[in-house]
Amino acid sequence: MSKGVLLVNLGSPDSTDPKDVKKYLDEFLMDERVIDVPLWARNIIVRGIVLNTRPKKSAEAYQKIWWDEGSPLIVLSERLRDKIDGLTSVPIVLAMRYGKPNIKSGLQELKDKGVDEVLIFPLYPQFAMATTETILVLAEKLRKEHFPEMSFTSVPAFYNHPDYIRVLSNSIAERLKGIDFQHLLFSYHGVPERHIKKSDVTKSHCQIDGSCCKTPSAAHQFCYRHQCYETTRLVAEYLELKENTYSVSFQSRLGFDPWLQPYTDRTIERFGKQGMKKLAIVTPAFVSDCLETLEEIAMEGEEIFHEVGGKEFTVVPCLNDRDDWSQVLSRWIDEWALSKPVEV
Known part of the structure; x- marks a missing residue:
């Protein structure tokens, strides 16, 4: 068995263009674990109301915080991945629940590296059905449909570690x-x-x-x-x-x-x-x-x-790619790679 890690964060629009923001919001808000109402009602709320009013306002908000390199969340997540990758002994791939790079492409990248045992690592300290749960549910759906040879382990909420x-x-x-x-x-x-x-x-x-x-x-x-x-x-x-x-x-x-x-x-x-x-x-x-x-x-x-x-x-800034945070995550990953339970 060859091991690898899929770090998963929330995601971001491709740009601050209202069209890209609308596409992102559609994927995000149509998730049944984010707006947990029947599909017909979700369609009315999201595609009938929210997507006709919110994308322009959200795009203006993204424009205020956008970096030259792109979305802060994506850039910071990539920096964290790179630091962890330099500290660990297994392949580290980054994916987003919504937008790009998506979870399917992340799993494919791990497969191309010869990985068949994956640690799914939601980057959320606290568990919620709209964050951790939706990541794990989608990952398992993709595994069954496209990566049946893979096995998954997931990191539990680490809010009290x-x-x-x-x-x-x-x-x-x-x-x-x-x-x-x-x-x-x-x-x-x-x-x-x-x-x-x-x-x-x-x-x-x-x-x-x-x-x-x-x-x-x-x-x-x-x-x-x-x-x-x-x-x-x-x-x-x-x-x-x-x-x-x-x-x-x-x-x-x-x-x-x-x-x-x-x-x-x-x-x-x-x-x-x-x-x-x-x-x-x-x-x-x-x-x-x-x-x-x-x-x-x-x-x-x-x-x-x-x-x-x-x-x-x-x-107070988020943990982002702090050295001590990167070291903690890399240690947790190495413990898993050495077949030790991730004590979270």
Whole structure:
């Protein structure tokens, strides 16, 4: 058996042209694990409404953060892949769940390298049906249809792994060194509340009531909300943050159904109105800086804060291709390649 790794991130439009953004949004939002309604309803919502209104606005947002080399998320993911590839003993290939390079082409590249045992590595610390699950489901579908000779192993959510907590905590400490911030906001990507309950393997534990995430349960293995709060708790413990100097919020909601709360934009606004002058924010649901971190948080979030009287708004970059992060991932991969279980 020859081993190889498929790193998978979210993806990006090919360019900031509204046509490319529309194509990307169609693939993304038509995923049944992103907008989890019947196909007929998804068609109405996405192709009848969203794609007739959102691509131009989204294209303008991408234009604000686009780099000369291309999409920040793609460029940063490629840099991470290259660093890991230089540290590991097995082939490392990068794919995106949406857009290019896609998962099928990534698997084909590994096959062409003689690989038949693949570690599927979703680059998401916390599990969610709209992120990790959709990657694994599509990969298995492609395996059955096009790569039956391959076998897959996947890396479980690493939201509480000591290595991840250490690297994330150090990245926060480095960015905030010497900065007299009043509060650290942990902003995670939002998901509809129904996703949390759909992912509940016990079918009864998740109540989203403030207590279930703290009560031990088998549901936590796939509970995005619990994993977000647990990442926050562990980082706060590592950094010895004082109580009431940090909190959790959720960003990027879509539609009118209830999403995880509190919402990041309203939280930033509330802090400013309450007289807070110095706010720091970190986005641990993302390992690569992207539209949601560079535009929604670093630009829109700062604008909101300043409009309501805030003065200093400090954003902690994602882990991106940090050396310590690359070293952690390469070590996890080598442990797997040596037939040791990936202890995540």
